[in-house]
Amino acid sequence: MNTIFDYNREVSQSVNNDLKKAEKIAGEIVTGIQDLREKLLDNTTDDWEKQQLSKEVVRKKEQLDRLLEAVKENNQKKSDLNRSFTVQDSLLIDKQKKIQDLLDRLMDSEIKQLLDEFSKLSEEFSKDKFKNLDERMEFTFDQVSEELDRNIELLKRFQIEERHDLISKQIDRLKSDQARLERLLENKSFDRDSAYSRNKSILNDLRAIENNYEELITENSTLSEPFDLKDFKTDFDRLSWKMQQQRQNISGNKKDKKLSEEIEDDLFELSKRMKQQQERNFVNKSLPQNDIELIIQNILIISLSQEELLQQFSDVQAQSLKYNELGRIQDLKRQEYKIIKDSLSVLAKSNLMLASLLDRKFYDLEVKFGLLPGYIQDNRRSDLLREQHYIINYLNDIALSLTDALQKAKEEVNRSGKRRGEKNSDKKRQRNSSGDSGYSKMKQFQRNLKKQLEDLVSQMKNGEKGKPLHQRISNMIRENELFRKSLNEFISEAGSMSSREKQLLNEINQLIDQNIRDMANYSVSGQLINRNNLIYNKLLMSEKASKEKEDFEDKRKSESATQTRFHRPEQMFEFQKKSAFIKTDIQKSDLKLNTYFKSMYNHYYIKLGNE
16 A cells, blocks of 8 residues: 555656646747747848747647646556555545546647648747737647646645545554454464564554655645645554554563554544545535626627627728727737636636536637737738627527536435435434433443452452452543543534533543543542532433433424414505516616706606516
8 A cells, every 4th residue: 555655656756747747848838939920020030930939839849748648647556556556535536537638638639730821830830820820829829838737736635635645544444453453462372473573563564654645735835725624644653652562561471452443543533533634625615606606697698799799890880980999998808818817717616526627728819809900900800700600609508508517416415415404303312212222221331340350449348458459440430531531422422412411421531530640540449439419410411411301392383374374464565566667687887977967867766676
């Protein structure tokens, strides 16, 4: 397992470095195209130099291709290895497929076709052909650079999730190894050297896991939006110290059952906390509902205004004042879309579900918007109308895709909420049905403790000393620890409690602590028996408080008005009718109206309300 983790770390570093290099090369391609454009304006630069610049851009493009292929190949190999040697859940496998799909989309067929055209241009340079390609190339690789930046962040997030899953599995394996060691130690004729070697191996594995987790915490801090990963250093240190104590016991041929049980409990608790953290950070990650809803509204607003522009351009003469004004408004639409695109891109950097919805066209749309001013200036009507139609269609498509995804996310949240509600109801029913049995078990447990304590005091009065006495006291401490554990489990599973019941159970916990402390100091006296009696009495009082709460809740249940028909006066319907007309989803602006138009506006709404 450690070998797999090390391989994951090495491949992740290699993939991240290659993606950063690819992002840098994409930026260099944009710079190269800009330099080539400047050389075209410089009449002192000959065609040979311009051709060399274009060949350099092509060379960078080929280097970018190789890097991206290496990234996809290494990422796929790592995923295949993880599935071969560990059992990955369906969620991780699905996310890996989405990551691989995002990497495949970086260099799609349209970009490759554009690059092929540029490659041919580098062999036989033409100023006119370059003019048709330069803006498309610059915009395209700007978007590739932006996609790479997003994919680097998403890949780093997925790598952290993947390695967190591996660490969780490492801890589970450590639990199994420790359990095997405990079974070996239970054998009276165990091989001390073998047990010592196993303990040493487990301790080394624990330290390796701790180092892996510390690295994970460090890498998580580099994310733009880090996960909420807790620091478990105290847990690891406590486990390490106890395992070292166990090693010393093995060397001295001693057995400490309590220490073994503490190690087992600590490993169980650490594993549980890791799984809870995993579910909290990686499993319940849905779309940001409010942000997406606002973005959908703004996309539809741009789409509608773009349709109006398309119609107006068809009806206006070129080089007129109206034509120039429409050109200015069209450029404003590009800026508005850029705001939407940037907003979605920021959200997509931390949400793989959203990123998978944004295909190549989402980034290409800014390229399309960027080409429109040139078409307007050169009065290329057919090209202008074609690109405007493309923009409108895609805006509607992306709005529909986001709406569908949001609806599915809402349904999933409702389903999970319903499941949680059913689970809570089951817990409540379980609490009502098994509460009595829970108290019965604890009372029986306490009666047994009282009898054992009375026997212990009796034996001490008869002069029992030395090892037998110490063994009895150790057993009593262990029994009290088990009772406390049983009590805490009962509290955690009980759900809602009355304040009186909680208070009594907390007081019982404090009394148990005092008993354990006294017995650990070999201070065994009648005070212990008195506390045990007090614990038993408080259990009876707590059980009574629980029953009173249940009886009170039953009385609060409504048993009236089950078939009452509601009657509403006619005026209520009139009020609702007016309210329905006044309430609207139309977004109102802060436009200042003069007195005449303001009066017309008010009369219009009054008329609507009276209809």
